[in-house]
Amino acid sequence: MRKLDQRGVAALEFCIVAVPLFTLIFAIIDFGRYAITMQSLRALADAGARANIIQCYTPAVIAGTSPSACTTDYLSDTQKQAAAPFLYNSSVGLSPTVTTTAGASALTVTASSPNFQMMMSVWGTSFNAPSASTQIPF
Template identity: 50%
Template sequence: MKRLDQRGSAAFEFCLVAVFFFTFVFAIFDLGRYAITMQLLRALASDGARATMIQCYTPQVTQSLSPSGCTSVSTYYTSTYLTSVPSIMGLTPTLSASDSGSVLTITASLPGFSMMTPTWSGLNSTPTASTSIPY
């Protein structure tokens, strides 16, 4: 019986497997990048909340009175962390605050962030993290 020619079968099998393998590798890389971004935003929100608590909380605030003027985080947050640490893929994060009566919420976001793989592109276009400070 004559043997069939099997030249090129390994290359063909590699092409079949490589598509799924590299898609899987890039998806893992992209999700890791997203997780690192979220962790940096959580750290930024916590750091901004700490700076606000140190600078803005007066004895009146600790007696359950509203902290007047504490929603301008940029006046309290003078650390270089905002500009130096999360230079994530050339994007600069933003830090904002909102007062909802009895809770001051510090929010960090990264506008312009996008996932690289098309599978995850709709996951979250602007990742945000927030920290709440009750008063």
């Protein structure tokens, strides 16, 4: 019986295994970036809500009057960088924004990162421009 030529089989097997392996590795890295960004945005929104409560809540607000004048951002850039250092890393370049809006029964502090994009385009745009919000009831 003649022995078959086995040269190149290892290279072919590597090619078959490498594509799903590297796709999985890049997906883990991509979702890790997304998770860190979301956690940083939550921390930034919480810090904005905390600063809003400290600076703006007065006895009139606590009594149930709408705090419509409390929609300014009370965090300085240094406080934002301390609350979410990953977002302000110069190599990441995300430049997040913090906005406060007054609703019927709560103030909503929203931190968003409009420049964030997933590395792999297979996810579409559903994970791009993440945002996190915190509500302050009054």
